[in-house]
Amino acid sequence: MRIYVPADAAARALGADEVAAAVRAEAQRRGIDITLIRNGTRGMIWLEPLVEVETEAGRTAFGPVGADDVASLFDAGLADHPLALGPVEAIPFFARQTRLTFARCGLIDPLSLTEYQAHGGLSGLRRALAMTPEDIVTEVTESGLRGRGGAGFPTGIKWQTVLNAKAAQKYIVCNADEGDSGTFADRMIIEGDPFTLIEGMVIAGLGVGATRGYVYLRSEYPDAIRVMDAAIAIARDAGLLGPSVLGSDRAFDLELRVGAGAYVCGEETSLLNSLEGKRGEVRAKPPLPALKGLFGLPTVVNNVISLATVPVIFQRGAAFYRDFGLGRSRGTIPIQIAGNVKHGGLFETAFGMSLGELVNDIGGGTASGRPVKAVQVGGPLGAYMPPASFATPFGYEEFDGQGGLIGHAGIVVFDDSADMLRLARFAMEFCAVESCGKCTPCRIGSVRGIETIDRIGRGDADAIELLTDLCATMKDGSLCALGGFTPYPVMSALQHFPDDFAATTKEAVP
Amino acid sequence: MPADQTPSRDDIAAIIADHRGMEGPLLPILHAIQHAFGHVPQAALPLIAEALNISRAEVHGVMSFYHDFREAPAGRRVVKLCRAEACQAVGGAAVAAEVLADLGLNWQETTPDGAVTVEAVYCLGLCACGPAAVIGDRVHGRISAARMRALLAEATP
Numbered sequence: 001m002r003i004y005v006p007a008d009a010a011a012r013a014l015g016a017d018e019v020a021a022a023v024r025a026e027a028q029r030r031g032i033d034i035t036l037i038r039n040g041t042r043g044m045i046w047l048e049p050l051v052e053v054e055t056e057a058g059r060t061a062f063g064p065v066g067a068d069d070v071a072s073l074f075d076a077g078l079a080d081h082p083l084a085l086g087p088v089e090a091i092p093f094f095a096r097q098t099r100l101t102f103a104r105c106g107l108i109d110p111l112s113l114t115e116y117q118a119h120g121g122l123s124g125l126r127r128a129l130a131m132t133p134e135d136i137v138t139e140v141t142e143s144g145l146r147g148r149g150g151a152g153f154p155t156g157i158k159w160q161t162v163l164n165a166k167a168a169q170k171y172i173v174c175n176a177d178e179g180d181s182g183t184f185a186d187r188m189i190i191e192g193d194p195f196t197l198i199e200g201m202v203i204a205g206l207g208v209g210a211t212r213g214y215v216y217l218r219s220e221y222p223d224a225i226r227v228m229d230a231a232i233a234i235a236r237d238a239g240l241l242g243p244s245v246l247g248s249d250r251a252f253d254l255e256l257r258v259g260a261g262a263y264v265c266g267e268e269t270s271l272l273n274s275l276e277g278k279r280g281e282v283r284a285k286p287p288l289p290a291l292k293g294l295f296g297l298p299t300v301v302n303n304v305i306s307l308a309t310v311p312v313i314f315q316r317g318a319a320f321y322r323d324f325g326l327g328r329s330r331g332t333i334p335i336q337i338a339g340n341v342k343h344g345g346l347f348e349t350a351f352g353m354s355l356g357e358l359v360n361d362i363g364g365g366t367a368s369g370r371p372v373k374a375v376q377v378g379g380p381l382g383a384y385m386p387p388a389s390f391a392t393p394f395g396y397e398e399f400d401g402q403g404g405l406i407g408h409a410g411i412v413v414f415d416d417s418a419d420m421l422r423l424a425r426f427a428m429e430f431c432a433v434e435s436c437g438k439c440t441p442c443r444i445g446s447v448r449g450i451e452t453i454d455r456i457g458r459g460d461a462d463a464i465e466l467l468t469d470l471c472a473t474m475k476d477g478s479l480c481a482l483g484g485f486t487p488y489p490v491m492s493a494l495q496h497f498p499d500d501f502a503a504t505t506k507e508a509v510p
Numbered sequence: 511m512p513a514d515q516t517p518s519r520d521d522i523a524a525i526i527a528d529h530r531g532m533e534g535p536l537l538p539i540l541h542a543i544q545h546a547f548g549h550v551p552q553a554a555l556p557l558i559a560e561a562l563n564i565s566r567a568e569v570h571g572v573m574s575f576y577h578d579f580r581e582a583p584a585g586r587r588v589v590k591l592c593r594a595e596a597c598q599a600v601g602g603a604a605v606a607a608e609v610l611a612d613l614g615l616n617w618q619e620t621t622p623d624g625a626v627t628v629e630a631v632y633c634l635g636l637c638a639c640g641p642a643a644v645i646g647d648r649v650h651g652r653i654s655a656a657r658m659r660a661l662l663a664e665a666t667p
Binding site for chain 1: 540577636639648
């Protein structure tokens, strides 16, 4: 009998290791022969630890399971039990998704290359190996894939620039420095299906003529580091990486590098400096990393989800992928629903679902049961959107039109107890802590921003104009998104929740 | 968490030698030294500078830029509490305040007996099960101050 207990960090944080140990012990005690698989997560975090049992009718789920529940689960013959949820893929939150990038996440043993291939893995790469670099880049361009890391730049155009650049060495760099609050898609895919990232990077290498790659993974994700490291070793042993990719005459190898706790290294030029062994300071653009990137050589810098989506595009074709979505936002987007929400987790769907449907219908509203006050979309640099904006469809241009951004597609829900002045202050504080220091609007502006918000908090309404002016300076004058986008949470909080900034005496938050 | 040891010149030189052949070896060297000794001792800086043919100031500049690298060993247990927005949305700030008050610490401080260091972290990727914390290398979701007390009592040697 096959039993699945996730080893994803979120499941582990909720006791999955203890559940796995209890399942093993209980099976042994009863003399039941089981195979325990530590899969990734299906992404329904409120049901974690989610235990799945393979039956003749498919995989059936139980959750959230505590170690104390395991004996009674076995008593019930791993069938009829109060924690039974039925077939896992029929759970409404799961059934409503279109899983392309995350199709295998939670389904397979993340480190089994055999299972990976049994579920469609490597078929995209095999197809790419028979294509010319030009055709590979055209395929990505035609899929409409845009960078899933936040900027939304068309991936095919970036690849084309690197393909056209002449150099003895080119690089593929995977930006796995997912530091945005409310986002965990990169962590989930790396922990749950790391080979899809490797496959995507190999295809990128074939497309642009790069033979070396780096995965720059943040140090705050020890589980992801361990899985990625193991996956690279397995891929190399299997000939998926190395001098002869899958027995072809093409070479591609990659290396894992671990960050050192600097949020700004998620910015691509900071990341490149960090990889080179420098302070993670932002570089002015131009030159573009596509032309002068790692060690001054042409480099593709793509986010984890962008690269992990490449295999399915090659497996099923650009047109298949492009047919999902809305406007210029093509394909699917893994939306991370988090914060004060009833059904938090990862929901992959075609672009176009409205924010309100995601929060209230999919997410089930707040976990506290209180009214939703605001939703921060796109990480700590994303705008706070009020329920009045809930009709906004999930798409790059549509969010931009509402003064927001979708960023890495994290949604953080707040109930009516949220104090928007405090959150605006926190955004400035975060910018001050994490600024690389290279440009003045970000380095100094964030510190002045904290002081100015404190003045407003003390009842000085005149400081509101000053804050607005300061935010405009940061937005226009900062070198990168850290300083440039901090005004989004600050100004959106001020604009949509003026009562929280009204002249009352508020204690300044330390 | 590695033990607090005073590394010898040879120990440090051996780690540097292991990583010198990499492209951009500085961060991997700093990580390896910290992994081995729990911190990056001052004595390591001139050795790294010499091996990589960069100035000592440059090594210091890089090391001090990143939050992860320490000049001195941390407490026997390092507790990282998430301060980011998703955890704030579910009461993370109040939990953190209570944990700090319990221990009599501010952020980034260590208890006088060297048992616990508390650090702020801005996102552990556990945003759908916050408030989140890490003790040593174990992640914990939906923490409360009471749960942290219990976990710390278990974890503190």
